[in-house]
Amino acid sequence: MKPAGETISWVLPPALLAEVVAAADEEHRAPGDVVRKALERYLVERRGAAAPSEAFQVKKRTPAEAAARMRELRKGTFLPEGETIRSMIEHGRA
Numbered sequence: 567m568k569p570a571g572e573t574i575s576w577v578l579p580p581a582l583l584a585e586v587v588a589a590a591d592e593e594h595r596a597p598g599d600v601v602r603k604a605l606e607r608y609l610v611e612r613r614g615a616a617a618p619s620e621a622f623q624v625k626k627r628t629p630a631e632a633a634a635r636m637r638e639l640r641k642g643t644f645l646p647e648g649e650t651i652r653s654m655i656e657h658g659r660a
Contacts, residue, residue, distance in 0.1 A: 576601075
């Protein structure tokens with residue numbers, strides 16, 4: 567089924583086209599869908615995000631839900647042997 571709307575042809579530099587195609591392949595999407603979503607995001611940001619579309623709304627979480635989500639995302643992530651969070655922060659400042 568062809569999406570509704572006008573069809574427009576665009577010319578992209580080869581390097582940019584290759585990135586779009588690679589992103590589309592990684593996400594199992596059509597390249598046109600990747601470009602469309604990128605343009606939608608750009609236009610929302612350009613408008614000052616006054617009325618973001620549903621796709622860009624962030625789910626509100628309670629502090630407990632946020633903490634549980636962070637713990638879930640950190641599972642299996644460990645500091646290198648002998649490192650501390652403090653040493654990594656200090657290393658980043660050097």
